[in-house]
Amino acid sequence: MTQEALPLYLQIANELRRNISDAIYQLGDQLPTEAELSARFGVNRHTLRRAIEILRHEGLVRIDRGRGTFVASAPITYPIGKRVRYNEALKAQGLKVSRKLLHLAEIPADPSLAKRLELPVGSSLILLELLSFADDRPISVGTSYFPAARFPHFADQWGQYQSISRLLQQEYGCDHIRRSTRISARMVQPNDAKLLELPLNAPILLTESINVDQQEQVIEYGVTRFRGDRMELVFENEII
Template identity: 40%
Template structure:
């Protein structure tokens, strides 16, 4: 007669509670210590049970925050007009962007090339984290030409939105000219901002946006959390 391991029984119990709605998508599960007390086992057994739930996609973990019930990935269209707040609102998620740093500096070679600027030209650089329903889904670094957009940093700080900040600078519309996607592993810095483990899989996007006259106005480098986002290619969007 085969005996079901304790960790498997605990995993099945938690899986059933999640299926019944006791824990909803995005909810945090009790700590390992609390689960160990509840089931009368040691934390190693609980950790084994949680690993089983992580492997089948029922639960995800966030570095330093604990285990959470998985939620469906956020659908994020990548078309001619990529608008963070509009995209997330359309997907039924609450969008938020937190700027970590906004400064003006000399362009590095990649920035100068992407924005068609002379080497060392002045650029505005904004780094931050994009969130959906409070969950970090992307870390971004956006670079803009400083000479043609002198007041952009103030508008970014005031609005918290690239689209609104560009509109305040006299650019009501811009379109995506280039998007390059590649699979990578999260660096230590990216993992810290996105609540991941260093080396977790991420999607890396490099993009260039143009104004109505075809001039580059934004060079973007974004890292998306692989299991939190579904990128949808929509050339006509």
């Protein structure tokens, strides 16, 4: 079937797909508005939306409600394995990984945190909150809690490493092993939306993890909010 014989929405999808392939619209670029594209192709918005939906299904574009349609990147794969190796997993995909410290403090353990970390209520905890980037684009906000008695001078050491696993290993001789991870889909909260550069109604992937050392003692409870449009979480066989 020739291009001209195809339904209009397929012709539009093919044309936009070529535009992306030819780098007329590059990764991260916003496509013209629905009104502009409808005028360009001489169609109504319903026809245009059918074309855009094809490209969205193919993973070529993403739709940020309230913002527009953007050329999408392939999802970043984060393997959920026995050991926690966040930086290494992303660097292995050719990504530049960086982190911004949002919060580092000592807090008392409330009943919920104490239960997860298997500590008495009121125990001193280290709170570490980080905004993570891949190729300078925000991908996750992570909040971790550690027993302060187990990791003295943690705050003084953090700036030298920027990696939780390397810090625990090199300063405390402590392995960083995943005991469990729970994943759920949520709508982004206002503060995280600002940090992750997402609209308020965007979906995120939320993980809750319990991590232990080589003696099976709990050393970390972590909650991470990933951009749902950029991250793909994959469980490895070793922890299934």
